[in-house]
Amino acid sequence: MVPSRTVARISLLFAALLVLGTPVLMAQAASSQVPLSSYVCQGSQITLFNNTNGYLVSNGGTPPQFSTNGKAYCLNYIQTYHWNDGKGAPLGGLELARISGPAGLPPRTGYIQSQGSSGQGGAPNVNHYVDVPSNPPTIIDGVYQCLDTIRGSWSENAQSGGAGFCIVYATPAVAPGSSTGSTTPTTTPSTSSSSSTMAAWVWFAILAAVLFLAAVVYVVTRRRKMPPRPPSDDDDRGAEENQRDTEQGTTEEGPDDDPDAGGPPPPTSSGQDFAPGGS
Numbered sequence: 001m002v003p004s005r006t007v008a009r010i011s012l013l014f015a016a017l018l019v020l021g022t023p024v025l026m027a028q029a030a031s032s033q034v035p036l037s038s039y040v041c042q043g044s045q046i047t048l049f050n051n052t053n054g055y056l057v058s059n060g061g062t063p064p065q066f067s068t069n070g071k072a073y074c075l076n077y078i079q080t081y082h083w084n085d086g087k088g089a090p091l092g093g094l095e096l097a098r099i100s101g102p103a104g105l106p107p108r109t110g111y112i113q114s115q116g117s118s119g120q121g122g123a124p125n126v127n128h129y130v131d132v133p134s135n136p137p138t139i140i141d142g143v144y145q146c147l148d149t150i151r152g153s154w155s156e157n158a159q160s161g162g163a164g165f166c167i168v169y170a171t172p173a174v175a176p177g178s179s180t181g182s183t184t185p186t187t188t189p190s191t192s193s194s195s196s197t198m199a200a201w202v203w204f205a206i207l208a209a210v211l212f213l214a215a216v217v218y219v220v221t222r223r224r225k226m227p228p229r230p231p232s233d234d235d236d237r238g239a240e241e242n243q244r245d246t247e248q249g250t251t252e253e254g255p256d257d258d259p260d261a262g263g264p265p266p267p268t269s270s271g272q273d274f275a276p277g278g279s
Contacts, residue, residue, distance in 0.1 A: 041172070047167065047168070048168045051160050053159045057156060064165075082126055091116050102142060
């Protein structure tokens with residue numbers, strides 16, 4: 001059997017190695033991430049999202065949602081619609097907000113001041129749109145919302161489910177090392193970030209387990225080394241009471257209690273003494 005002291009030393013050694021190795025692991029994971037600026041926008045621009053329709057509209061649309069379906073894209077263009085009874089609306093700002101998806105990407109693309117164009121019948125500033133800069137590219141991957149600072153006049157209808165009209169154009173994003181023309185990067189920030197996060201959690205779990213084991217072994221070892229507990233006043237008092245009870249319960253047998261001991265003769269059956277010479 002391995003001595004407890006040896007087990008404690010081994011556990012503490014492993015704990016020290018984990019404490020020193022975790023920062024190194026995190027640094028390597030961070031360095032393996034692909035910078036967003038290194039992505040290449042490759043291929044033809046596509047309509048990534050469009051929920052507009054030709055039915056009658058009302059004001060007060062809510063932010064619509066869409067998904068990139070597990071692929072990375074370079075964001076090129078966002079457009080919203082403000083019919084507002086043919087009066088249009090003042091220009092504001094547009095952006096995309098990230099709701100869910102792989103880690104490693106910013107939560108928002110950043111507001112950009114919109115431009116306006118006229119719509120049906122020459123209504124001014126009905127279409128609000130922004131051209132997103134391509135250097136560096138704005139990479140999106142996951143589930144997003146269209147956001148417009150001008151919410152009150154944002155056009156919506158029953159066909160859009162109450163969501164404001166929005167159009168998004170994008171180009172497939174290719175990471176370094178991906179095959180030419182591929183729309184799914186082989187190495188994305190989300191993949192490397194997720195891997196590094198998982199590795200960090202595993203390391204911390206192992207560290208916690210080893211430290212707990214070392215603490216248990218240390219406590220057991222110290223308990224075995226502790227000297228016997230000296231007798232207390234309560235122990236002495238209990239011993240005296242037990243001795244007193246023992247002495248009181250022990251009695252000596254007298255002559256009357258011993259049937260074999262000598263004593264006066266028993267009386268005669270008549271109960272009278274016989275005098276000599278009597279008739």
